[in-house]
Amino acid sequence: MEAPARPALRRHLRRLLGALALLLLSGGAALAAAVWQLDATPRELARWLVASRAEQPAWLRGGAQRLALELVSVDRGVQAAATDYPAYAAPTASASAADPKPLRVVRVDRSEALAPALASALPGDLILLAPGRYRFSGEALAVRVPGTDAAPIVVRAATLGEVWLDFALVEGFKVNAPHWRFENLEIHGACRDDSDCEHAFHVVGAAVDTRIEHCRLVDFNAPVKINGESGDFPDAGRIEASELSATRGRATANPVSFIDLVGANGWRIEGNLIADFVKLQGDRVSYGAYAKGAGQGNVFARNLVICEQRLRGADGARVGLSLGGGGSGPAYCRDRACIVEQQAGRLEDNLIAQCSDAGIYLNRAAQSVVSGNRLLDTAGIDGRFPETAADLRGNIVDGPIHTRNDALLHEQDDRASPRVASLAGAHPLRAELCTSVPAFKGLASCAAAR
Numbered sequence: 001m002e003a004p005a006r007p008a009l010r011r012h013l014r015r016l017l018g019a020l021a022l023l024l025l026s027g028g029a030a031l032a033a034a035v036w037q038l039d040a041t042p043r044e045l046a047r048w049l050v051a052s053r054a055e056q057p058a059w060l061r062g063g064a065q066r067l068a069l070e071l072v073s074v075d076r077g078v079q080a081a082a083t084d085y086p087a088y089a090a091p092t093a094s095a096s097a098a099d100p101k102p103l104r105v106v107r108v109d110r111s112e113a114l115a116p117a118l119a120s121a122l123p124g125d126l127i128l129l130a131p132g133r134y135r136f137s138g139e140a141l142a143v144r145v146p147g148t149d150a151a152p153i154v155v156r157a158a159t160l161g162e163v164w165l166d167f168a169l170v171e172g173f174k175v176n177a178p179h180w181r182f183e184n185l186e187i188h189g190a191c192r193d194d195s196d197c198e199h200a201f202h203v204v205g206a207a208v209d210t211r212i213e214h215c216r217l218v219d220f221n222a223p224v225k226i227n228g229e230s231g232d233f234p235d236a237g238r239i240e241a242s243e244l245s246a247t248r249g250r251a252t253a254n255p256v257s258f259i260d261l262v263g264a265n266g267w268r269i270e271g272n273l274i275a276d277f278v279k280l281q282g283d284r285v286s287y288g289a290y291a292k293g294a295g296q297g298n299v300f301a302r303n304l305v306i307c308e309q310r311l312r313g314a315d316g317a318r319v320g321l322s323l324g325g326g327g328s329g330p331a332y333c334r335d336r337a338c339i340v341e342q343q344a345g346r347l348e349d350n351l352i353a354q355c356s357d358a359g360i361y362l363n364r365a366a367q368s369v370v371s372g373n374r375l376l377d378t379a380g381i382d383g384r385f386p387e388t389a390a391d392l393r394g395n396i397v398d399g400p401i402h403t404r405n406d407a408l409l410h411e412q413d414d415r416a417s418p419r420v421a422s423l424a425g426a427h428p429l430r431a432e433l434c435t436s437v438p439a440f441k442g443l444a445s446c447a448a449a450r
Contacts, residue, residue, distance in 0.1 A: 041379045041399060042075035042422055043356055050315055074425045076377055077445065081312045085273055086304065086439045091160055091214045091241045102126035103151065111135055118143055123179075124151035131162040135190070140174040140202070147179030149209065157184040160214055166190040167220075171202040176229065178208040182215060189219035194252040198222060203237060203264075205229035210237040217244045221252055222260040226267065227293070233334060236266040243273045249314055253282025257325065259289035263334040266297045275306040277318060284316030288352075290325035292363070294333040296343035298323075300350060304439050307355035307378075312444065320352035320378060324363025324388075340366040340387045348372055351439050358382040359399065362390055362407065375399060376433045377445035380416060383407035398429045 040048070046068040103124030106117050111134040117127050118141060147153040157163035165172070165187045172187060182201070189197030200217040203210045203226045217223035223244045226234060244258040256279040261267060269289060279286040288305040291298040300321050307318035324341035341364040349372040352359040359378030362368055368390035370381065380399030383390060388407035395401075397416040403409055417429055434446035 041419055042071035044379055046071040046075075047315070047317060047356060075422050078447070080444045080447070082309050082442065082444050084442070085243070085245070085275060085306070085309060086442055091216060091243050091273075099154070100124075100151075102154065115141055118155075119145070121145045121147075121153045123148045123153060125153050127153070127155045129155070129157045129163045129185075131157070133164045133166065135166045135168070136172070137168040140169055140171045143173055143175040143180055143207070144177050146177045146206070149179060152179040152181050152209070152211075154181040154183065155185070156181070157186075160184040160216065161186060164188065167197065167200065170196055171199040171225075173201045175201060175203045175207040175210050175234070176205045178206055178210075180207070180209075181211045181213065184214050186216045187218070187223075194221065194250050195254055198254065199225045201225070203227075203234045205232040205234060207234035208236055210234060211240070212242060213238065213240045215242040217242065217258075219246050219248070220258075221250055221254050221256050223258050225260045226264050227260075227262040227332065228264070228334065233264045233295075235264050237264070238267070239269045239272060241271045243275075245273065245275045246277065246311070249278035249280040249311055250286075251280045256286035257288070257290055260287075260325075261289070261291040261295065261298060262293035262328060262332055263295050264291075264293075264298070265295050265334075267291070267295075268299045268301070269303065270299070270301045272303045273306075274303060275309045276311045277307065278311045278314050279316055280314065284314075285319070285326065285357075286316065287319045287322055287325060290319075290322035291345055292323075292325040292338075292341045293328040294335045294338045294340065294343075295345075297345070298342065299346045299348065301346070301348040303350045305350060305352045305355075305359075306443070307353070309354065309443070312354070317357040318355050319357045319361050320355050320359040320375070321347055321350060322358075322361040322363065323347065323365035323368055324361070327363060338364070340364050343367055345369075346371075350374075351376075351437060353377055353440060353443055354445055355379065359397070362388045362409075364388055365390065369393070370395060373397075374433055374437055374440075376430065376437070376440050376443070381409075383409045396429060396433060398427055398433055 049068040106127045108114050108117050109130035168190045187200045191197035198221050200220050200223045250256050258274050258277050274288040277286045305320045323345040328338050344367045346369045351374050353376040355378040357379050359375035360381045362383040364385045364387040371393040373395045375397045378399050380397050381401045384404045384407050386406040390409050392411045392414050395414045400419050401416045
């Protein structure tokens with residue numbers, strides 16, 4: 001969006017100055033100084049003001065709240081919710097004609113038949129689910145039989161949308177064997193308590209070369225969780241052309257990250273829609289996806305990440321994509337130390353929009369490459385800590401590119417907006433992104449930019 005018209009700009013500044021004056025008169029000089037220091041975007045300052053309400057005297061809270069609302073309005077515009085995701089991101093059914101002929105076709109048409117089919121599978125099997133709705137509760141669906149590179153084991157519906165799995169489970173598929181494929185599955189969390197629906201897929205230990213493709217995963221805290229077990233790590237997996245989303249904010253204090261990758265190497269996460277990851281309890285910090293835990297060589301490419309699409313306006317910090325996440329305890333790290341959280345990770349050609357915090361966050365992420373990404377209505381790209389070193393190339397960022405705590409970002413042909421512009425309600429790259437990126441055109445941020 002171009003700089004606002006002069007009357008709008010004057011109105012923004014008048015409201016901000018009025019709120020700041022109220023804070024100063026009320027003894028809130030420290031809060032007002034924090035705003036003018038401009039060490040954060042307006043949306044980040046607003047979140048800090050809201051989070052610090054409990055520490056403020058009652059007579060100060062009103063001014064701080066009004067200032068927070070105005071900061072969000074100036075930075076983000078109208079906070080209207082949208083009903084649909086961009087058609088660009090809708091997953092499509094796998095083209096099975098290109099696959100090798102299965103050793104056997106094991107047909108499943110009842111909920112109680114799926115676990116035995118998984119337990120008795122052979123390399124090269126196709127486990128084909130008949131159209132219908134399947135309900136599961138109790139224990140996870142254990143995947144323990146190894147496939148092979150030449151003869152993977154496939155669990156598939158013929159077409160996405162024909163098969164619907166309801167999981168009233170802490171974790172759905174518990175995958176601890178190599179060379180499994182999951183395709184065209186629609187899986188929904190069906191727990192009364194959000195803390196009881198953690199994962200649609202928990203990929204652990206020996207589950208090398210796990211692939212999740214053309215699936216739709218809805219209403220889990222971390223729909224795909226990947227981590228080591230018993231000293232083994234499930235490397236070289238793929239998540240592709242899938243949708244990970246939620247119909248409501250997650251009422252839990254448990255971690256909320258729709259792809260939660262810890263310690264594994266060589267995963268490729270490509271062409272997915274990741275949307276509406278809102279955490280309502282605890283620290284209220286959530287991520288679309290991250291890789292952490294001293295892994296290396298993980299790639300996020302061509303994903304569409306919309307932090308808030310159908311769910312907008314809740315308190316909390318929503319980060320798009322991250323190498324490093326919020327950090328890891330040494331016991332969970334591949335090297336048991338986590339000197340760096342990620343090595344040689346790549347974020348390439350992703351579209352990231354409508355985040356209350358950073359679109360991209362690099363936390364102790366060494367030898368990173370961040371290239372060709374488009375960020376709309378986020379707090380920009382944030383690199384933190386001296387272990388972070390990244391090459392940034394050709395990114396367009398409706399927000400700042402920022403370093404903290406001695407991080408090192410090498411920029412080449414990047415375009416970003418300064419913080420001071422956003423404080424005045426000016427977003428010089430927003431209109432360009434709204435018109436040049438088809439997936440952005442229907443978003444609320446672009447409607448507000450018109």
